[in-house]
Amino acid sequence: MDRRKIVARFIVNVWYLNIVTWLMMWFIKNHNSARRRNRQLALRNRTFVRRMVGSAYLDSIIGYDDVQCVNQIRMDRRTFHYLCQMLRDHGRVKLDGVVTMEEQVCMFLHILAHHVKNRTIGSRFCRSGETISRYFNSILHGVLRLQGTLLKVPEPIPNAYPDPKWSWFEVFFIFYKNYF
Template sequence: MTGHEFTLELLHRNPLQFLEVLRMSRESFVWLCAHFRVNYALKDSKHVSVEEKMAMFLMMIGHNQRYVIIKRRFQHSKQTAHKRLRPVFKGAVGALDGTLIHAVVPANKRDLYRSRGKGDCYQNVLAICDFNMMFTFVMAGWEGIAHDSRILSEALANPHAPFPLPPPDKYYLCDAAYANIRGFMAPYRNVREGLRDEFFARYDEPNVSIRNNNASVDNDEDEIPTHGTAADREYITQLRDEIAEQLMQNME
């Protein structure tokens, strides 16, 4: 079965199977392909459709598949698979993020653990995972309302739990809750209107901090705590721009 036939079969078979293989619903997949066709000029090539390209990509990142597996499943040469999915985050050594874990806390502290408008109580846990799906650092115990960037700042300054800083030429991938600085690559924030879309809407939520044990909202996104120097920020920003350019070239 060719890659094109495999993709069509997925699209027309049981929706649950589609979800298991590509890790998203069929409707979301169709919308995603249309989005990239319209907004990013992604086109069918001579032998590979947009839908097949997207299926190859989603199988790789959704199941940690190697090029050789993608090559065999979609019946393309390794060169074709590598051309479409070549790694551009060569300096990345892992992913960093905060996650909310349910917590049982005393009644007088529950407001601090209710997180961002959620009814239940949570603790905000900072974790780093490498590309072998292994945790390399975990910091637990923070209130659910605490902002991710604040927890990272405290982790960097904590002498009792040495933070595993990446080498100078490496970095962790993280979301827009963190500052884009050497060692930590965050996505673009407040990009010009032509590049905005629904994928990044959730990154525009206001920052949340704790002041005098009460929740408050910081409307100024520039208040995200930063560390390092201006040169560090310039370095990672330039590197991020280069990666974005490579990604766009891969879509052509």
């Protein structure tokens, strides 16, 4: 073989090698971007499914009848929506667009009514324990801001109360004053 054929063959081989390298890099890049795109779609779909499951559970509690609502959150639907509106208007509970006010209040009342952990509520509403804790504290602060409206201050019973059943407690109050 003469020298020109060897150089030409070398140039062709280098050219093929460059094309093969370029094609492999293009395939790897597109393969990684496809994997990334599929992962993003899966995350979006999972988030959508989570929201659907959480809203379905919320709807099963407050959507159908007052019996289920009272059993789960110890409050009927009218009072529940009234409380949500009060917290929205006067409790200064802010909405960030992730969890609705009704879902936050439902999680709060469900925790109080059944003494369940954040992990349990998180699995029912498809939320993390940190999210449950954050919104529980937010609603708790809103309820505490409304304590003048929501909580009634008890009036003390006078010693000369006309109802005879209160006379039994008079002995207890005398004992309590003397003992403590």
